[in-house]
Amino acid sequence: MTFSDALLPYGPFAPHYVARQYVENYFALHQTDTLLQTNTAVEDVARSPATKHNGQGEWKLTLRRYDAARQVDEWWEEFFDAVILANGHYAVPYVPKVNGLEQYMEKYPGRVCHSKRYRSPKLYTGQRVLVIGNSVSGRELSDELVGVAKDSVLVSRRSPAFWEGDEPPPGIEWKPIVSEYKEDGTILFADGTALTGIDAIIYCTGYKPSFPFWNEEANGGPLFDYQSNKLVGSYQHVFFRDFPTLGAVGFPRTLTFRSFEYQAIALARLWSGRNARSLPSPQRQQQWEAERAERTQAQRKYFHDVPWGAETNDYLRELFNFAGLSTLAGDGLLPPPLTRKMVWEYEHVLKWKLPKGKGPHGGNDGLEEDTMMQLQLVVPKADPNSKAQGIHVEEGRGWVVVFQAEGTNSANAA
Numbered sequence: 030m031t032f033s034d035a036l037l038p039y040g041p042f043a044p045h046y047v048a049r050q051y052v053e054n055y056f057a058l059h060q061t062d063t064l065l066q067t068n069t070a071v072e073d074v075a076r077s078p079a080t081k082h083n084g085q086g087e088w089k090l091t092l093r094r095y096d097a098a099r100q101v102d103e104w105w106e107e108f109f110d111a112v113i114l115a116n117g118h119y120a121v122p123y124v125p126k127v128n129g130l131e132q133y134m135e136k137y138p139g140r141v142c143h144s145k146r147y148r149s150p151k152l153y154t155g156q157r158v159l160v161i162g163n164s165v166s167g168r169e170l171s172d173e174l175v176g177v178a179k180d181s182v183l184v185s186r187r188s189p190a191f192w193e194g195d196e197p198p199p200g201i202e203w204k205p206i207v208s209e210y211k212e213d214g215t216i217l218f219a220d221g222t223a224l225t226g227i228d229a230i231i232y233c234t235g236y237k238p239s240f241p242f243w244n245e246e247a248n249g250g251p252l253f254d255y256q257s258n259k260l261v262g263s264y265q266h267v268f269f270r271d272f273p274t275l276g277a278v279g280f281p282r283t284l285t286f287r288s289f290e291y292q293a294i295a296l297a298r299l300w301s302g303r304n305a306r307s308l309p310s311p312q313r314q315q316q317w318e319a320e321r322a323e324r325t326q327a328q329r330k331y332f333h334d335v336p337w338g339a340e341t342n343d344y345l346r347e348l349f350n351f352a353g354l355s356t357l358a359g360d361g362l363l364p365p366p367l368t369r370k371m372v373w374e375y376e377h378v379l380k381w382k383l384p385k386g387k388g389p390h391g392g393n394d395g396l397e398e399d400t401m402m403q404l405q406l407v408v409p410k411a412d413p414n415s416k417a418q419g420i421h422v423e424e425g426r427g428w429v430v431v432f433q434a435e436g437t438n439s440a441n442a443a
């Protein structure tokens with residue numbers, strides 16, 4: 030995913046250093062790099078009693094930066110009119126509590142790790158590996174381990190992922206969730222089966238958001254409720270009922286950079302006083318939060334996850350309508366339209382082939398039953414004599430999607 034006004038000339042699956050460079054360059058593109066202060070940790074965020082704007086007060090931030098020349102940490106305080114929480118939420122690994130896990134880790138040091146620490150399949154050569162979790166990390170890691178690890182890669186699943194069919198992919202064996210780790214090294218599963226001889230266990234169970242800088246005392250309470258897994262008092266995952274000069278960007282996972290853009294524009298419009306629509310009353314905001322909490326809890330979904338499809342559409346439309354147009358003089362970004370092309374890309378440019386009947390619209394989305402999608406990661410040249418069923422070239426992006434009938438040679442197609 031990219032920002033709407035600076036396409037990433039790489040991809041569609043860019044490595045992390047490319048994504049990092051892209052984000053850094055984005056500041057220069059908008060000539061805001063001089064406002065940017067990097068290598069500075071926010072250690073404390075406290076609402077300051079000093080009133081300034083509309084009686085809202087300011088935010089006092091305690092900051093820390095390492096001074097390499099003097100080899101000391103410099104600490105200082107600064108005041109800000111508004112604060113946006115954009116500190117990410119994939120920094121603190123989450124490992125679910127399982128009977129015996131702590132003792133198992135003590136007895137077999139190094140055997141259990143989290144996907145955050147995973148770097149290469151090489152380390153697992155010839156080992157019998159159990160991967161816990163089957164979301165994106167679980168899938169990517171287990172794919173890499175097939176053929177490197179000993180025997181099938183075991184994947185413990187709590188629920189099926191949307192890209193999974195009725196059978197595991199070749200080289201993978203599915204297991205249910207782990208119910209207990211025994212001291213003799215045996216691993217028990219929820220279906221009563223047991224495993225021994227496991228050399229490595231990789232928890233791909235995701236992350237927990239963390240706000241260690243949030244000063245609960247000064248701000249009157251916690252920012253995140255770990256029981257219900259949600260920001261306290263948020264509206265549309267961006268605004269805060271009790272803190273009009275606090276915002277959050279990056280909570281819903283949908284469309285990553287692109288939805289961050291909608292959120293950031295909505296906040297910028299609000300704070301510059303140029304939003305097209307008002308925020309609803311605090312009572313209506315509270316109602317939104319309560320209803321969403323009840324619904325997501327009943328569906329066993331994460332409060333801040335906005336599923337792809339109608340809900341993403343509604344969510345982005347809400348932010349789009351709230352923000353409204355930029356000015357005639359050109360100030361302010363226009364919230365990017367969710368174009369048909371973009372929706373098509375999102376639904377079709379996939380890393381993994383979906384099983385039959387699990388296409389974006391419940392079927393194969395107009396594709397023949399026996400077609401498959403491939404990505405060519407080189408700049409392609411369409412061959413007019415190609416026997417491929419259809420070629421769609423994204424010019425200048427360095428990649429092409431080829432719908433190829435099974436059995437034809439992809440090298441001929443591109």
Ligand SMILES: Cc1cc2nc3c(=O)[nH]c(=O)nc-3n(C[C@H](O)[C@H](O)[C@H](O)COP(=O)(O)OP(=O)(O)OC[C@H]3O[C@@H](n4cnc5c(N)ncnc54)[C@H](O)[C@@H]3O)c2cc1C
Binds near residue numbers: 166
């Ligand atoms: C393994 C993995 C692979 C992924 N691959 C993809 C992918 O291929 N495509 C995709 O679209 N998304 C991918 N994602 C998701 C993507 O990384 C996130 O959606 C995105 O990085 C979120 O951006 P962000 O700016 O909100 O947070 P982050 O990218 O996490 O950035 C937060 C920043 O805040 C800084 N920060 C945190 N706390 C403080 C503090 N107290 N003081 C100062 N600075 C602080 C951090 O150092 C960091 O620079 C992946 C995620 C993971 C975990």
Ligand SMILES: NC(=O)c1ccc[n+]([C@@H]2O[C@H](COP(=O)([O-])OP(=O)(O)OC[C@H]3O[C@@H](n4cnc5c(N)ncnc54)[C@H](OP(=O)(O)O)[C@@H]3O)[C@@H](O)[C@H]2O)c1
Binds near residue numbers: 187233236
């Ligand atoms: N290349 C990429 O694009 C890429 C690669 C890696 C990660 N990411 C992103 O990074 C983020 C994190 O992904 P992730 O895969 O690390 O984590 P995740 O999406 O949060 O998935 C966590 C996995 O752990 C399972 N799990 C959680 N609690 C459990 C429990 N108590 N018992 C058993 N299983 C449990 C979940 O099962 P349920 O499904 O049943 O909840 C799920 O399979 C996502 O936004 C993802 O898109 C992107």
